[in-house]
Amino acid sequence: MxxxxxxxxxxxxxxxxxxxxxxxxxxxxxxxxxxxxxxxxxxxxxxxxxxxxxxxxxxxxxxxxxxxxxxxxxxxxxxxxxxxxxxxxxxxxxxxxxxxxxxxxxxxxxxxxxxxxxxxxxxxxxxxxxxxxxxxxxxxxxxxxxxxxxxxxxxxxxxxxxxxxxxxxxxxxxxxxxxEPATDRCLEVGSQTRISDERLGQEIKKILRGKPVSILQQMEKPERDKILRKIKEIEGSSLRQIARITGLTVHTVYKAVNKD
The missing domain is CATH 3.30.70.1290 (Transposase IS200-like)
Structure with missing residues (x-):
């Protein structure tokens, strides 16, 4: 076409x-x-x-x-x-x-x-x-x-x-x-198939080799950031979703996946 x-x-x-x-x-x-x-x-x-x-x-x-x-x-x-x-x-x-x-x-x-x-x-x-x-x-x-x-x-x-x-x-x-609070909707990036929280949680546990997701909150920053970058590669995941599931802040996740 x-x-x-x-x-x-x-x-x-x-x-x-x-x-x-x-x-x-x-x-x-x-x-x-x-x-x-x-x-x-x-x-x-x-x-x-x-x-x-x-x-x-x-x-x-x-x-x-x-x-x-x-x-x-x-x-x-x-x-x-x-x-x-x-x-x-x-x-x-x-x-x-x-x-x-x-x-x-x-x-x-x-x-x-x-x-x-x-x-x-x-x-x-x-x-x-x-x-x-x-x-x-x-x-x-x-x-x-x-x-x-x-x-x-x-x-x-x-x-x-x-x-x-x-x-x-x-x-x-x-x-x-x-x-000003706004609900502007201009040219959108487009719909993306999102992974469910349950599925993403399972995928994160695989990366952590069965350890609880909450362990990310106790990890040293270099190791945690390396894992967060792997998590962000999971198709359909978002920064907000990763933060919600791991208990970390969106800012922390963003800084990890966009590390200088």
Missing amino acids: PRTAREKSRTGIYHVIVRGINRQEIFHDAEDNQRYLEILERITRETGSAVLGYCLMGNHLHLLIQEGHESISVFMKRLGTSYALWYNRKYDRTGHVFQDRFKSESVENDAYLLTVIRYIHQNPVKAGIVERAQDFQWSSCSAYVQGEDPCKLVQTRFILGLFADDRETAKQRFLQFME
Whole structure:
């Protein structure tokens, strides 16, 4: 069956989601995240595009991109190919890194633009990784709120300008908007078959060779983190679910599976 043509945005702005192949992790440590942002900055500069927002999660990522003189499809192909080549060299592997086709939706008005940027920035909050969006290291929220943008990547002026002409006032209002309780549902990563708590508990016990799951709470950090990374490889498991079953915090699990 032929693929459906990608929706063309009248504004040139797209919300993009990219997933790891077979839902596998695509960012294992800080170096991976940093290299992806460096490549993103280069491709953005070379294509005359603009990054309005981003969030790099473990096995997927969100981008808010305004097209330049290359189409979003060409932009994403260059970005994905460059990172995949580097990633495969680093981890001495071959094959695909990303799911075959990225998902995208057009952003046609200011109201939906704000909805999307909040949705992107609240991803790590909803995942239980951080309590405040601006505290997540690998998103553009801190560029908007605190002006922290080491890669000089994010164009914040347009979205902040929707809140106020004065930059400091705009940043304060933007932060308030980010912190509002929201049930925004934009372009979803897609449904995933989840493993049941009972089944996951059984799989964890196998990894622990029959020992009770609660023993993870008494383990030394290096050994515990190594086991948590093995657990996260179980298909259908999530950070929240692993935390719930093991009695550890979501933050602890996240730090273990994304160890620098």
